[in-house]
Amino acid sequence: MSLGTCFVVVACSASTGLQVEKAVVAVPAGAATAAYFVLTNNGIHSDRLVGVRSEVGTAEVHRSFVDGDRMSMEPTPELLVGGGEVIRFEPGGLHVMLLDVGTLEPGRIVTITLEFERAGELQFEARVVPYSEIEP
Amino acid sequence: MFLSSVLAEGSEDTPGGILEYPPHDANVAATRIIPGNGGATDGLQLRGTVPTDRTLGVPMLKCRLWIVQILVAVSLAACAGSEIPLVGQLEGVEVDEPTQKGSFTLTDTDGRAFDFVTETEGRLTFLYFGYTNCPDICPVHLAQLAEVFERLPEVRRNSTVVFVTVDPARDTPQVVRGFLNAFSSDFIGLTGSLEEVEAAQVASSVPVAIIDSQGADYTVSHAGQMLVYAPDGLGYSVYPFGTRQSDWMHDLPLLLERKAP
Numbered sequence: 001m002s003l004g005t006c007f008v009v010v011a012c013s014a015s016t017g018l019q020v021e022k023a024v025v026a027v028p029a030g031a032a033t034a035a036y037f038v039l040t041n042n043g044i045h046s047d048r049l050v051g052v053r054s055e056v057g058t059a060e061v062h063r064s065f066v067d068g069d070r071m072s073m074e075p076t077p078e079l080l081v082g083g084g085e086v087i088r089f090e091p092g093g094l095h096v097m098l099l100d101v102g103t104l105e106p107g108r109i110v111t112i113t114l115e116f117e118r119a120g121e122l123q124f125e126a127r128v129v130p131y132s133e134i135e136p
Numbered sequence: 137m138f139l140s141s142v143l144a145e146g147s148e149d150t151p152g153g154i155l156e157y158p159p160h161d162a163n164v165a166a167t168r169i170i171p172g173n174g175g176a177t178d179g180l181q182l183r184g185t186v187p188t189d190r191t192l193g194v195p196m197l198k199c200r201l202w203i204v205q206i207l208v209a210v211s212l213a214a215c216a217g218s219e220i221p222l223v224g225q226l227e228g229v230e231v232d233e234p235t236q237k238g239s240f241t242l243t244d245t246d247g248r249a250f251d252f253v254t255e256t257e258g259r260l261t262f263l264y265f266g267y268t269n270c271p272d273i274c275p276v277h278l279a280q281l282a283e284v285f286e287r288l289p290e291v292r293r294n295s296t297v298v299f300v301t302v303d304p305a306r307d308t309p310q311v312v313r314g315f316l317n318a319f320s321s322d323f324i325g326l327t328g329s330l331e332e333v334e335a336a337q338v339a340s341s342v343p344v345a346i347i348d349s350q351g352a353d354y355t356v357s358h359a360g361q362m363l364v365y366a367p368d369g370l371g372y373s374v375y376p377f378g379t380r381q382s383d384w385m386h387d388l389p390l391l392l393e394r395k396a397p
Contacts, residue, residue: 029275029318030268030311064272069343071273071360071377091276092377098271131279131319 011124017043018081018119023126025110026134028101035059035096035112035126036134039087049079051115057101059112063094073097081116091134104128225390227383228364228373235371237261238339242300242326245313250326252298252336256365259296260392263363265337265345267303267356268315273377275318277362282319284384291388294367297323300336302345302358304328366394 010021023037035054041047052059061076076094081087089095096112104110108128113121223230237253244250252263262281266274278299285292299316301307304327307315312325327333337344337359345358362375364387372394373387 026271026275027318029278030270030315032269032271033275034271062272066360067357069359070346070357072346072357073270073272073355091272095272131275132283134276134279 016119020124044083048117062097240336242328245309261365262297278319
């Protein structure tokens with residue numbers, strides 16, 4: 001995934017080693033848009049992503065996947081993040097779906113909060129970029 | 137198939153199976169190959185006097201073999217030249233046999249009837265079945281295309297992009313128009329009844345979308361590929377999700393050259 005002008009702020013949870021970087025939100029075209037980022041578990045213990053919130057709209061972790069000869073999408077209410085694992089939220093795969101966000105101008109910063117079973121909350125900032133800067 | 141059978145017949149009839157090449161008479165000449173969409177020998181034209189056994193005093197069989205030889209040579213030239221220039225040349229997923237456009241009429245975002253085949257005739261045509269609440273697949277495809285058009289103005293001028301909603305219950309013409317304007321006001325959006333948009337999917341040989349209507353924010357499983365038809369009306373390749381901009385940049389100028397004869 002090429003994220004063009006990546007947002008370089010890295011959000012970390014010092015106690016658990018969970019880290020988010022390269023976070024972006026696509027400028028919404030319809031009622032829904034998506035946040036993409038790279039989630040890294042630098043710790044040795046696994047954790048479980050159990051929720052997500054956004055300062056705009058409502059947020060859910062979703063996963064796009066190939067279902068036979070169709071593209072499909074499903075909610076992912078829980079996601080295991082193994083020790084040392086790097087999970088990419090990217091087009092065509094995992095993403096945070098944001099619904100009813102209204103208008104988001106490019107360059108705006110959106111605060112998103114991930115909720116983990118063990119580590120608690122991890123808050124990070126994502127920059128709004130056009131879909132054209134997000135290549136699968 | 138025809139040439140194979142003739143060759144087989146000729147070989148059997150010819151003592152020793154000898155084929156002469158080139159033929160004695162230079163009047164036998166293939167002069168032009170017209171690109172076409174049909175068989176490998178489409179457009180074959182012979183100029184000059186085709187010799188006969190009477191005029192040249194050679195066995196009729198030998199004359200027939202010369203013609204066969206020329207037909208073979210011309211056919212091979214056609215295969216290697218303009219007849220099938222795209223095979224193996226495209227970054228998209230090439231189809232085994234070029235496909236025809238599906239025939240359907242839906243309603244555009246201005247409320248006008250839009251006959252897909254008629255309205256896109258002679259254009260490099262993009263057809264996508266999606267829905268506007270799609271956060272991840274549809275907008276990435278459309279944004280990518282809009283970006284490529286910025287870089288390829290000649291392609292843009294000669295292209296028509298058609299987005300057909302598979303979710304007409306939520307995607308009113310106004311909603312579709314607003315969604316497409318985020319990418320290009322030139323993109324055409326089509327709606328209809330659920331039955332009509334399903335018929336359009338069937339006509340276009342894509343899997344009909346499945347709408348999971350559990351809950352208010354239901355999801356839709358739908359064909360993820362962009363269908364592309366060259367100006368000659370044929371689809372040579374499709375573009376699944378994950379197609380890179382460089383793939384589009386490579387293929388679209390080649391497809392644009394496929395004009396109708």
